[in-house]
Amino acid sequence: MPSYSSDEFMADWRYAVEQDFTTSAGKPYPYADNGKLQWGNEVKKMTFKKQPHLGSVSHDGKFLALAVEHDIHVVDTQTWETLTVLKGHTSKINAVAFRPNDARTLISCDQPMYDRREPEKEPTIILWSIEEEQAKTSLGEDSLSSVARAAASVVGDKLAELSVSLDRAKIQDLGAVFEPAIERLVTEYMAAGKPTLQGQLVFSHESQVFSPSGQYVAYILGKRPCSNRDDPCDIKIISVDDLTKGMTLKGHTDAMMWFGWNSDESLFASVSWGGTIRIWDPKTGHEKHLFRTDHQNWTGSFSPDSKYFATVDGKANVRVYSMASDGQLHWTYEGLQADRWRRTISWHPNNQWLAVGGEKCGELLLLDIEEKKLLQKRLLSVDASTGKDEVRHMMKSFVGTYEVKFVDGGNKLAVWTFGDDSIEVYDINREVKWRFARSRQMER
Template sequence: MTLRDHTDIVYNVVWSPDGQQLASVSADQTIIVWDAQTGQPQRVLRGHSSWVFGLGWTPDGRQLASGSQDQTVIIWDTATGQAAATLHGHTDRVKSVAWSPDGRQLASASLDQTIIIWDVTSGPISFILQGHTGRVFDVAWSPNGRQLASTSDDTSVIIWNTATMQPKRTLLGHTDSALAVAWSPDGRQLASASYDRTIIIWDAASGQPQKTLADDTGWILDVAWSPDGQQLASASDAQTVIIWDTATGQPITTLRGHKNIVTSVAWSPDGRQLASASEDQTIILWDAVTHQLKNTLHGHTDWIIRLTWSPDGKRLASAAADQTMIIWNAASGHPVATLQGHNDQINSLAWSPDGQLLASASDDRTIRLINTRYMQPSCQWVTRNLSAAEWDFYLPAGMPYHRTCPDRPVHPSLIEAARDLARAGQIDEAIAQLKHLLSVDPTLDLDPAVEAQQAYQEAVQYLLDQAGEEAQAGDVEAATTTLEQAVALDPTLSLDPQAEAQRLAQPTFENSLEAAVKAAQNNDTETAQAKFEEAIEFAAPLDSAESWHALCDAGTRHDLAEIVLDACDKAIELEPDNGLYYNSRGIARLQLGDQQGAQDDFAKFEAWLEAE
């Protein structure tokens, strides 16, 4: 069954939870809901003003969320086909988003000095929290969902009562912008990080500072509690991650591995790993027990701003200034998906408690909700990994290839792409690519060096064969160009491209001339004339006096001087000292009634004989 109704590229398809419907999104700015049994469109949803990329059903199948290049997320009522909500409300950059523990609300913090509470079940803004006198950088829900904490460049931390949506306490203690905030797992404490190079641990009930953790080496840009609440991790512009003992307020260890500012830290849900992100465009996974570097993740093309683990700890999401989000397989360190749609840097990420939705906040002033459910079962629906062309199209430039479906082999086009590098003479690059593919899929039966060299030799031989075919067709110019490519690819070839092309074309000329002579001998004048003219065309690119003379001599022997006289002239132009050529042209001129011209040529022929 083939479903045809979109008028432009289709970017995504997602099944409804009950499997009865299929929704698709397209560059034609529409979402189509299809009847999975009949293949007929049930509804065409229109509301976006640009390409639609993201798509996700609610668990009950009653709503559908779509994300578009128009910077909006629209939540649709699938029964009516009407847009239920678009998360569009801030008037400046959105720096942070956080889900309520029950997953029903989303809080967003913005440089417009406000926090917006969104009801994600219906879409509209529930509350706008105003209390800060400066830009709001971060927001975090307490574990029980009853309180919300926010930080600002007014140096304060505000704790909000989520029942009344009013400020409950304003925590003052930092002397510079408060950048990040995190609740302890039991909700009794709050940690805030600041440009003043300190972390303050606050008593959430009284609002009093309990400990001040000082990092004299640099600004503290992010802070995260370990799941057991006994440790804090902080990210610093000194390119380090510090792990602190929350009981004593003393540093336990300093993790070094990044080559630029560390922007974000996040503990895995089981507390066994710590992830850190940096302006060096990498993510490092650390063993939280041994404090050793486990893996370095490469994929973003600009500095990474935020990290967050999925609730089950199997995935890690990162957001970057390259306007993309990458979802990683935490075990392998390989990207599962690269999500695009924002048109400015992405500042914050937050998983819904059930791990199905990922919210992102961006400098483009929008918040996007992305349904990640389709990413897990997708390998159950497809029979292969991405091809080379698909990888280049959908993934950021420079991202190393990996198997998005680990139990499927590397797509054959990747091996062919490496061979193409070898065929282009880039042997070292081809070998490196093949070695990478072997590391990605150890089951591949190939030797990178042998494979690359074989492809290289095949490429050279292909060019030689192609030149031969072109020359045999009489296209000496094309054959010369092809041979030049072969010599450029393999400088050890000892040949002159033009001379070799002419040599390869010589038999074609000779065969054509032979056919002309046979036709003349059979008194088939019409065919003979046509074949002589064909032979003249083949002789032209040879630029050979001998070939022109062969035409001249054969033509005059069969009374076709009118056709071959030019060939006689060209032979003499190329070798004016060869008397035989004058004799042949003399005969041609005599046949055409040019007595004087013939006498002159015969005289030169006789003089040549005497000299010989």
């Protein structure tokens, strides 16, 4: 089996569609007017010294939070000015989310287990007040660099008194060594006094950090459990306004993939690799339903009316349980041996349609849960790509659906594709689509 990298994929990949959503006339969805857009057509482009890796938009669309390593840049989407840079984490941030109905409150979490300096450190969750952070004196982008340079200069002078002369380049190198340590000390100082929790937020596969009302937050106690082991994984649900009040849910083992509430917060679901899916009463901690799949499980979601709960396992099976029928299995859309993981789902507001994203050739499914049938399917193709025949099969797993989400009241379905870094939007009512692509990959 030849090796193949993401850089090689980007050089070889050419956008093509094997199967697409079809109109009522049986034709593939055409592009809307101005429906072919690409990088360079965006409303605003922002640049940073380091690569942002996570983002969150407030419920009212006024603020954008971008995680850049262990800092969070909060941006005003009206002016595109940076309001403040939140410093408090000493490891790379792996979750960030605005509180529903409160655009001035933000929560974030770091992941020390991947930090070479402190891999055994407990992960830290911080609850931020953006207004309080704005009121503080903010550090300029080069503030700590100038402190590090000044410290290096002093060391250079002291060494010179000992007849150890460092040239300008050596002193600059010394400043570069000092800067991470200074930044770490300053960050720890700035984190002092903020509301914090020792635990891990679950941010994968559209997991809910906050309850729909924003009154509660859920997280894993302590460190992330070891994957594929019988490692206890307890969940804590607490009041955002009083972090001392909460409920602990016990029973899960192995890594937690997803959890979240139904719309009225009377039910809470948790999905894990331990082969189980659990439905809880979040007020009492009582386990109402336990579903066993004997496979790793990836994600889940309640229908808007709470009638159904949908989940996907490691065999690409989409299972739908009826909450109205005491948790009975309503339908299984079975995965095939050739299918890869399906790890993203989204309910339509009509409570009947479910969008599902797969990781092979950008698979996108639209299922009718009531009629128990497949309505639409999108599948990308490697036929137009320039890779050699021996790597074409491998290319199919390099392009997949990262996230699906119904937007605009259910009129549109947005699809984020990894591999070619594109976004596509399907207008279900008008039966047209848009594509936002990397410029080199813009289809003709």
